[in-house]
Amino acid sequence: MNAIAGKPPPHPVPHDFDFEFGRWRVHNERLKSRLSGCREWEHFEAANECHPILGGMGNREEMVTDDLGDTRFIGTALRLFNPATRQWSIWWADNRRGVLEPPVRGTFAHGIGTFFGDDEHEGRPVRVRFIWDAREPARPHWEQAFSTDDGATWETNWVMRFTRLAAPSGEAA
Numbered sequence: 001m002n003a004i005a006g007k008p009p010p011h012p013v014p015h016d017f018d019f020e021f022g023r024w025r026v027h028n029e030r031l032k033s034r035l036s037g038c039r040e041w042e043h044f045e046a047a048n049e050c051h052p053i054l055g056g057m058g059n060r061e062e063m064v065t066d067d068l069g070d071t072r073f074i075g076t077a078l079r080l081f082n083p084a085t086r087q088w089s090i091w092w093a094d095n096r097r098g099v100l101e102p103p104v105r106g107t108f109a110h111g112i113g114t115f116f117g118d119d120e121h122e123g124r125p126v127r128v129r130f131i132w133d134a135r136e137p138a139r140p141h142w143e144q145a146f147s148t149d150d151g152a153t154w155e156t157n158w159v160m161r162f163t164r165l166a167a168p169s170g171e172a173a
Contacts, residue, residue: 009055009057012083013055014057015056016081016088017050017059017079017088020050021050021059022049024047024164025045025162026047026163027043027045027161028043028044028068028160029041029043029160031158034121034122034157035122035146046068047065048061048064049062058080058081062076074094074095075093075094076092077090077091078093087105088108088115089105090103090115090130102118104116112131112132112135115132116128116130125148127147128146129151139161139163141162144157144158144159
């Protein structure tokens with residue numbers, strides 16, 4: 001047991017998402033209709049928790065809200081760091097669709113994480129962008145945007161503002 005515990009990890013552990021470990025209250029703002037010219041936003045609160053996995057080479061986040069429709073909404077993000085490419089991949093799934101969405105991939109620079117991927121929205125191909133702003137780690141901010149013209153223009157359609165509820169815990173804290 002001691003020999004295993006004393007062995008160093010095969011790659012340096014990234015710390016880009018350490019700011020998110022712990023419990024949060026999340027204020028969400030989401031466009032009521034995406035890619036339709038809609039300017040009406042719905043607002044709802046959620047509880048969020050994030051913890052490291054795989055010795056810090058990844059993390060899992062879960063968001064729960066009763067304020068988004070008639071049934072409880074539960075969503076989860078799985079994030080994994082690839083040491084060969086030095087990039088994060090982020091997958092999303094929720095209890096309403098029951099599918100693992102295509103990943104977005106990217107990196108952090110100076111407290112800003114930018115991630116891109118390809119997906120579909122209502123049968124239409126879209127480029128997806130996530131931006132994590134962790135320059136103020138106690139109050140991080142996330143946003144999602146879609147583009148139908150390969151990134152020439154973007155429609156921001158979901159914004160999350162985080163307020164910490166509990167101190168980080170877990171193996172990377």
